[in-house]
Amino acid sequence: MMKSTREAFGETLLELGKENDKIIGLSADLQDSTKAIYFQKEFPDRFFNVGISEQDLIGISAGISSEGFIPFASSFAAFIATRPYDQIRMLLCYNKLNVKLVATHSGLTVGEDGGSAQCLEDIALMRVLPNMKVFQPCDANETKALLRTITKDIGPCYIRLSRADYPIIFDENKVFTIGQGDILSEGNDVSIIATGFMVSKALEVKDTLEKEGFSIRVVNMSSIKPIDKNLIFDCSKKTKGIITIEEHQSFGGLGAAVLEVLSLNPVPVKVIGVNDAFGQSGKAEELLSHYGLDTSSLTYAIRKFINKVKYGSEG
Template sequence: MKKKGIRDAYGEALLKLGGEREDIVVLDADVSGSTKSALFGGKFPERFFNVGISEANMAGMAAGMALMGKIPFINTFAVFMMLRAGDPIRSLIAYQKLNVKICGAYSGLSDSYDGASHHGNKDIAFFRTIPNMTVICPCDGVETEKAVRECLNIEGPVYLRLSRAEMPIIFDENYQFQIGKGAVLREGKDISIVATGLMVHKALEAAEILEKEGINAKVVNMHTIKPIDRKLIIDCAKDTGAIVTAEEHSIYGGLYGAVTEVLAGECPVISGRVGIEDTFTESGDYDNLLQKYGLSTEKIIYEVREVINKKKGE
């Protein structure tokens, strides 16, 4: 299966947009080789600003540029975007609904060997609680490029959750990406698996295996966490009577929280979750970390079986 790095797709998309829009400026906190914003910087140095290891200043500078009519894309690792730039993002950018695109690279466990200090597994929870914020988590290179382009159609702050990892290509170039609208990738009647980011292709793999056991699973790509596609979630609940979410994020405050908040008020059904348990993670090989913390096809299958049994009353 063909793969492409999410950060590579992002960097290439940003470079293309730079040639189309002179109002785009890019800021990076001294990790442009990692975030791939360096591609833009190499082509448009007059619109590229390396602020150094100064994430809060980067967000403040972006706020000022947005007030002058520019469209800033700010870049650093997801964990530092949340913890170090979080104050000015909340107080300056979001409060004034400024047109800044916030690009959190190396999300989840994808900065694998740098350990807990660099793992961004709580960023969805943080950014989706901020008023005026849109939160997007693409699942492959095609969706990443389309998300980068589409976020320009929103007048206000957008958090793009980007991974270091290569992910299987799921979509072709004809894929229609729409912010706030999830996509059903596989129909099913017994249970719905709602996934985001890396876990989307694992959900598709799980559904194929479950089919052989007689479990017919619907698979949904929920690329936009905020605003969440409420109608699709409710439809899934009504159609299948059970939902399992899957995300490369803490079990608290992320996709599972967003989905079950809708279910609780609109259509309560039995639900399950696949995510990182309430623990600090450790450094190591990325694939090994995914297995250790239960971010696997096998864990999705296990959780689906558990929820199906509860649905049957067993």
């Protein structure tokens, strides 16, 4: 079964709105695409479309939050993470306001919208801000669990979602805990730590390499900030190396966060992401292949890394 995380957001925001009248929806004229439109149709008096004005989106959300409400502000990642950055920094993070930023259409899988709309820098931008939490769920069911958890948490957070459909990994009973990763498979050769769509790719790579006799641990790291330091240390102790995979620049994202944790406990680490480049227009799977994030390319790179850390050879 396949389902986009933006669809799960729309469905869950509507459910949460029925349960809690303090929840307010906002959009910068993209509620149809982000699926916040489900909430808008049910609760028109609790929804604000501010137009194509992301700075106003954050400023209005900040004011609503200061009155005790829980605003969910949604837009494309390329817009909500970059255009109102000063407002996010000074209004939300500096004042620790309880605003939930929901960024859909992140990464390369936006596809034909092209490089200007494929945000590959947002994890780095959000992760560096004091008081900001950063999350990227791996499927629709985890998205629902995440949204329920952060509704009860106080403070600003950034939730990175997709346009593309993701394979379902967790069942509907999934519980999300802030700052905690999930071990999806055990192994002792290497650990693959992935986030978002790349978690399903990591599982595909694992299945291929296990047939070749390799033993792969796969970790879903949907809580990027705060990150699960204990689990990362555990991976460094129980496997011979760590690979991180993300649909994001290889600088400043999940890989950088893992390396920061391991700075005092170094092990071989390979960071796989987009290598200092913008995206471009194309079908999602074509783009993943072009940037080395498709299953075949990942399998090749990870096999090579395992052979190097296990046998001292890249053959």
